[in-house]
Amino acid sequence: MELTESHRQYWRKNLRVTAILLVIWFVLTFVVGYFARDLSFSFFGWPFSFWVGAQGALVGYVAIIGYYAWYMNKLDIEHGVEEAEE
Template identity: 35%
Template sequence: MTNKQKAVAYWKENIKYLVILLTIWFLVSYGAGILFKDTLNTFKLGGFKLGFWFAQQGSIYVFVILIFVYVRLMNKLDKKYGYDE
């Protein structure tokens, strides 16, 4: 595999990871916090309705977790294509 082919494959896989992780974040932040809030509000978490909790804090927690997942995925991807330090 040439350097250009490696770079194209690397970025294609990187974009795939980004799309998947951003879709998860969108579903959690917009879906759970806005679209499905009425259904989620039937449950409580820490004394607050679950839909409200996702809108206020849950989406932020998920975003931070997704950052760590992305770092881990990118470290594996760097090693796979030989771009690690």
């Protein structure tokens, strides 16, 4: 089966958004967590570094998943490969 130009564009866009979101995930997981201990002020009674590590990253992960699902649905419709409604 030969890939059409539409298939190539679909996969290029898919790989690009996946790479960008993986970079954001890496920054949230390692970079923010590493520098969070230098943030030495209180946030709602807890050290800010604790809040970033325990809550902020989770919010970021959910945002990444939500954006990926929204973007891929939009991309599926754009390229005519969306799932049929039953």
